[in-house]
Amino acid sequence: MVHTHEPRPRVGLFATCLVDLIRPSIGFAAAKLIEESGCEVVVPSQTCCGQPAFNSGDRATARALALQAIDAFQGVDYVVAPSGSCAGQLKKHYPELFAGEPDLARRAEAFSGKVHELVSFLVDVRGMSAVKARFDGAVTYHDSCAGLRELGIKTQPRKLLDSVEGLSVCEMKDPDVCCGFGGTFSVKYGEISDAIVSKKVDNISASNAPTLLAGDLGCLMNMAGKLQRLGRPVKARHVAEVLAGMGDEPAIGEPARR
């Protein structure tokens, strides 16, 4: 994957608010992978894609945050996010927010055309078919809903994981069924969310893989949080961390080694 004779595309990394705040290592892993795919990475000043407002019916705030992000990412060739959910918001829902307003809709469409979820960007746009990374042991991969159903991400992460030395993928039952996170749903309807994630962690445990991977930190925090509450030994990581050879970070919700 070396593109020496053409100028390197400029990728604006949309870290996502959860990665920015809770787990920056995913941001660094994403940056490393994007660079390895032959791109330059920039990180414009950013907050949130606006999905919590959009999904809570607060369209005005969702629009304001959409315009803020569109402005912040002017001048990049691609906008890449290590999350199917946030990338789906940027790519699929920003244009919806400005439907019927030709000027703004055009800007949202142009922006949308540049947006990709990280792993699908690496595979589908940059043609990456392997990574140089090592991770010892079996993993099981959860397909997060927005990535799967809004963006068609299913084979790409598995393809790259297959190239990780020492790693094997053990599929769980129903990897494509929601983990019960759903953003604010997980707090507003905590009991139902808990019932859904309880089934999910049973499927994770039954896969016998000691590591859970996924492409969305929200879902991962939900599943990791439930696994930990139940005292299950499975460790949860973002797929980008493993692909970038950064699988030695303490797993999600695990203390730093001293």
Place this chain on the structure above:
Amino acid sequence: MTIHVPTSPAFKDNAHEALRDPALQRALGNVESGFIAKRRKAADKLPEFEALRDAARDIKNHTLAHLDLYLEAYEKRVTEAGGHVHFAPTADDARKVVIDICKRVGAKTIAKGKSMISEEIDLNGHLEAAGVTPVETDLGEYIIQLRGERPSHIVAPVIHLNRDQIEENFRAAHEGLPDDRDLSAPESLLAEARAMLRKKFLAADVGMTGANFLVAETGTSIIVTNEGNGDLSQTLPKVHIVLASIEKLVPTLDDVSQMLRVLARSATGQDITVYTTFSTGPRREADVDGPGEYHVILLDNGRSSMLGGEFREMLRCIRCAACMNHCPVYHAVGGHAYGWVYPGPMGSVLSPSLIGVDKAGHLPNASTFCGRCESVCPVRIPLPKLMRNWREKEFERHLSPATVRSGLRFWSFFARRPGLYRFATRVGMRALALAGRSKGRFASLPLAGGWTGSRDFAAPQGDTFQAQWRARAKR
């Protein structure tokens, strides 16, 4: 007599109860194991299934765009065939038509095929109040009538029950049922119900069915069933009433044949249902059987006002239940928790239209937006998007909970000010990281009880990504 009041405002309490009901949880396991794999298999067997979904969507869209014309054409054909069409703007109007017909012909009992519109207008309670005994003849509907319940699913009304519970109901209700009679197989329950119902079919004065489709070019109503009870309900009694809502119209028999190809596959994974019954008008002179009178009641009940608005796409729904069969929330709490007639994702869009978002506001909110419903909908209704539309309406009308509104306001104040946001989150995350450093996570957090009640919350790693990135860039 039971008149049902929506319990949708108490959705959270309903869900709480449902999650703690072991019998219900046992029964709900059948939804996941029963419907999903069968639909997948049926769809995979048909190479043109996805194209058929497009065609089904387009047929319904076309019909809705010209619904006035198709309704008129349909009415004309029914009348030509010797039947009567009654337009019912409201539930009350529809009930009145039924009760008037029953009174005019002196009906004491009415044999009913399965109809969700009957549930929507809460017909049974009102019939009883008018002195007419409704007899549900669909096995599932028969069971819930015995139990005084509502269906918990639009295709499989008793999916919330286990076989042993049904056996108990039969033993309590069926006089003369010997104690030693083996009812341990579903087939034996069916035979027992069939024997009871057979007498009631013969005694019924009026038969009623719903309709899966109404055909404008021929004036035909169509039902799809697996038990044959619908056929008996509509051919044995001297009066046949079809109770349907206006969006059941499709233009032609060709259109119906396309719709049927997606309906059964999406609903039960069958290529086609055991019975697909067409009825057009009353018995003609040369006919060997059939009803003497044929009435069609076309219920509006708010639908025509949906036609011109943002929920129009919901009127494409053909009631296959694939959305609820694939819904993780439905799997968790079952249909009764939704508190009104239509459960699952389709109900979460339709119920606020029909009973008001002030009552049904929880329903479109209680979704993870996983999108699985939309991915299996045979007429491609964008259910998550329509649920989000309801959330917007709620927000505009200040119906969302105060905690949600103030939380959003607080968060958006920062999110809309990137400089301040970066500063504030940096301070906040450093503090939180310090507090959570030893364990790496929190077992409880203020204001996050909805989460930490059942899950740990991962502590931040330390400084924010943006701060760390900028620090590295400077070096």
